[in-house]
Amino acid sequence: MNDRELHRKLAELKEIAARENIDIRADLSKITDKISGRGEEAEVLDAWKRVTLARHPNRPTALHYIKQMSENYIELHGDRAFGDDPALVGGICTIGGQSFTFLGHQKGANMKENLYRNYGMAHPEGYRKALRLAKQAERFNRPILTLIDTPGAYPGLAAEERGIGEAIARNLRELSVLDVPIICVIIGEGGSGGALGIGIGDHIVMLENSVYSVISPEGCASILLRDSKRSQEAAALLRMTSYDLKSFGIIDSIIPEPMGGAHADPTYMADRLRDEILRVLQNLRTRRPEQLLKERSRRLLNLGVFREDSVPRKSNIFSRFFKAD
Template identity: 50%
Template sequence: MRTYLDFEKPIADLEARLTETKKLAQHSGVDVSDAVDVLEQSIDKLRREIFENLTRWQRVQLSRHPDRPYTLDYISLMCDQFIELHGDRTVRDDPAMVGGFCDIDGQTVMIIGQQKGRNTKQRQHRNFGMPNPEGYRKALRLMQMAEKFRKPIITFIDTPGAFPGLEAEERGQGEAIARNLRDMMTLKVPVICIVIGEGASGGALGIGIGDRVMMLENTWYSVISPENCSTILWRSWDYKEQAAEAMKLTARDMKDAGLVDGIIEEPVGGAHNDHQGMAQILKSVILATLDELNALSPQERINQRIDKFCSMGVVLE
């Protein structure tokens, strides 16, 4: 059963009418093809109108949509084969961070990404997509393995943040993320980072240093979530919509600020409305970007990567 957000309710009402009309035709044998065509056109038009005029907060809601495809969904839809690799060789395996070698149209790549769950049991198992230090150490281990075998790296970012628990801090959460930032900067293989959902704080940045950093159309990338920003500034979550507008955290905002390299358009109605279509779009973008990066030497990629991130922000002396 599909889940509809508040601003999608008009679409839900029309789709319910469409379903009832089709059921009526099945039971009565009456030809309702004209009515079905009108309703389908109305749904398509309404969907386009709604999704062309989304607020920043609505895009944040879409990035968290429970039906939105996650890392393993994209892997299953894009890859011919996938061999998942586990463990950081120090503490344990972190289910919130997944990764392994896979084939995309005959090209072997290392895919690493944060993974959320579909139901309560899965969410607990995946820790709601919030990696512990061992998750980031596993990610770095897999990146170094990819570099050893000269395979490109693709990272999928989708996390509300690194896990903030006491045990995570005791095991060196900050150090693990900082090490990833340093070592990803000098990887010799092509690195593509894509925000597929939420991109929150250092939890996202821990696998977000690449030659190309891109965002799906209905995602966000920021140092803090709108709710937490609202709590800090107004002592209440009630101002999260105002916070989202002030933070300028959407894909378009990030592109305009020069913080990401590109925006990947989603199918009409959002990625949650068409998993297969979104996966095909993502696959074509990844392959085209890899062709572009493979034309550069390792040192050229490293130099461009360092220059790109060092040019971000404002420095006053």
């Protein structure tokens, strides 16, 4: 058995463990250390290492997965109001004989492509295009698949002038009441409202080394820790990894990656993602539309925790990073 086959077997073992909610990361770390002979390849990675893997320039993109997973796909363009946004792609594809409407943030593979795709940071017309296609999916009773990979929505002046906040807010409202199954997959970065703009669904999947957070580690370090150099520390405090979010109930399943990240074996990752999408859809298809909406609403309302207590502020987790004025 060669190294690639061995790593695939380990990934399959991790997938079974994740599905059964069994934490075997420490044991897998020992195995991978013995295989590779290098401690830095251990599968128990810290938060910052996962951030760097999620941002790796060779990491497979949304269009890569769609082309690999689907028998055919047709990309659709434009929001019918302003224009088209290359940073947020969408269209119709067939996966395992099942038609889907797909939506996804698209990053580039090189500098030229990244400039064209705006590094996966969508403008308002991107989110309006996504909503147009989602409404079309509902009309034709097609399930929706979203592939999320963005540091956030584009924060520039043009985006503000064209109503980026309104576009994302409208998507949150409308996606929450569509009566077709919605499967959301975080394939790289899931950043802030930019991710949520196509991230409302019935089942949320994360690739193992993807991240999902309300703010980037750099932004958290600058704003909350008051030191932009403490981004690695901020990444750990944000609890933004797939395993953290699974333990909080924010996501539903994790797809393990080969050692070294998804880019180490893109074909294998596309196959595993395809299998997971079809498995989840088969489960969601057993629900009537009204049941689907009820469960989606319950899911959204149960996210997060609110607590009031009399603990002094000095005991707050962030208090040790702030100095009294």
